[in-house]
Amino acid sequence: MGLKLAISGKGGVGKSTLAGTVARLFAADGRPVLAIDADPDANLASALGLPVELRPTVHTIAEERRLIEERTGARVKEFGQIFALNPDVSGIAEQYATHYAGVDLLVLGAVQRAGGGCACPESVLLKSLVREIVLRRDEVVILDMEAGIEHLGRGTAMGVDVMVAVVEPGQRSLETAARVRDMAAALGIAHFAVVLNKSTDPAGERAWLADAFGADAVLGVIPYDPRIIAADRAGRALNDAGADDLLALYRDIQHILVTRYERHPAPATSDTRSLP
Numbered sequence: 001m002g003l004k005l006a007i008s009g010k011g012g013v014g015k016s017t018l019a020g021t022v023a024r025l026f027a028a029d030g031r032p033v034l035a036i037d038a039d040p041d042a043n044l045a046s047a048l049g050l051p052v053e054l055r056p057t058v059h060t061i062a063e064e065r066r067l068i069e070e071r072t073g074a075r076v077k078e079f080g081q082i083f084a085l086n087p088d089v090s091g092i093a094e095q096y097a098t099h100y101a102g103v104d105l106l107v108l109g110a111v112q113r114a115g116g117g118c119a120c121p122e123s124v125l126l127k128s129l130v131r132e133i134v135l136r137r138d139e140v141v142i143l144d145m146e147a148g149i150e151h152l153g154r155g156t157a158m159g160v161d162v163m164v165a166v167v168e169p170g171q172r173s174l175e176t177a178a179r180v181r182d183m184a185a186a187l188g189i190a191h192f193a194v195v196l197n198k199s200t201d202p203a204g205e206r207a208w209l210a211d212a213f214g215a216d217a218v219l220g221v222i223p224y225d226p227r228i229i230a231a232d233r234a235g236r237a238l239n240d241a242g243a244d245d246l247l248a249l250y251r252d253i254q255h256i257l258v259t260r261y262e263r264h265p266a267p268a269t270s271d272t273r274s275l276p
C-alpha cells in the first residue's frame with residue numbers, strides 16, 4: 001500500500017531536487033508524505049525549501065547518541081559490544097521528523113563504516129528504522145539516497161516499489177545508473193526507472209537513454225534550466241519558484257509513478273460483502 005520510492009544516482013545529478021519537488025507535489029495533493037534523506041551528503045531539507053532559520057531544528061538520527069544507545073542498548077563508539085540487532089524503532093519517525101509544507105522530513109545522517117559490514121549501533125538503528133517505515137507505512141515514502149544502495153538490505157528493498165535513477169547527459173552518470181539498476185535487481189526491488197535531468201537536447205538524449213534502459217524505463221526528461229539553480233541559491237523549493245512549466249514536468253513524472261507503481265490494498269473478499 002502507498003508508494004515507496006527510492007531515488008539514486010551520481011552525486012550532483014539532481015536527486016534531491018527530484019525527491020524534494022515530488023514530495024512537495026504529493027503534499028500539495030493532500031497526501032501524507034514522509035521524505036527520508038538517506039544521503040550522507042544530506043541536502044533534501046534545502047530542496048524541500050525548509051527556511052534556513054529552521055535548519056538547526058532538523059534532527060540527524062545518526063547523531064542522536066542518546067536515542068541510539070537507548071534503543072540498541074549499546075554505547076556509541078565502543079567496539080566489541082553485544083547489542084540488539086533488531087531494536088525497537090517505534091515512534092522515532094514521529095518524534096524526530098521535521099514538518100514543513102505538508103512533508104515530514106527525516107534526516108538519517110552519515111554512519112561511519114568501519115571496514116566491510118559495519119554493525120555499529122547507529123547503522124543497526126538506521127537500517128531498522130528505514131525497514132520499519134518502508135514495510136509498515138501506507139503513505140508516500142520518498143528515499144533520497146546516495147549512489148551506493150547496497151546497505152538498503154534485502155528485506156527493506158522488497159518494500160520499495162520503484163528505484164529511480166537520475167541521469168544527466170553523460171557516460172559517467174549513465175554508468176552509475178546502470179550499477180544502481182543492477183544493485184536494485186540483486187536486492188529484489190521490483191521496478192527500475194530513470195529520469196533524465198539537466199538535458200540540453202531532450203529528444204536526442206531521451207533516445208540515448210532509451211537505448212540504454214529501454215523506452216518504458218524513462219519516466220521523464222527535465223531540461224537544464226537556470227531557474228532551478230536560482231531557486232536553489234535562494235533556498236527555495238522549485239514548487240515555490242513560480243516556474244509552472246517546469247513544475248508540470250515533475251507533475252508528469254509524479255503521475256506516472258502513481259499510476260504505474262503505487263500499490264493498492266487488495267479488494268474486499270466475497271465473504272466481507274453482504275449477500276443479496
Ligand SMILES: Nc1ncnc2c1ncn2[C@@H]1O[C@H](COP(=O)(O)OP(=O)(O)O)[C@@H](O)[C@H]1O
Pocket residue numbers: 009010011012013014015016017018043047197198199222223224225226228229232
Ligand atoms: N534541471 C536542472 N537544471 C539546472 N540545474 C539543476 C537542475 N537540476 C538540478 N540542478 C542543480 O544541480 C545541483 C545539484 O542538484 P541536487 O538535486 O542537489 O543533486 P544531488 O542531490 O543528486 O546531489 C543543484 O545546484 C541544483 O540546483
Ligand SMILES: [Mg+2]
Pocket residue numbers: 015016017039041042043044144
Ligand atoms: Mg542530494
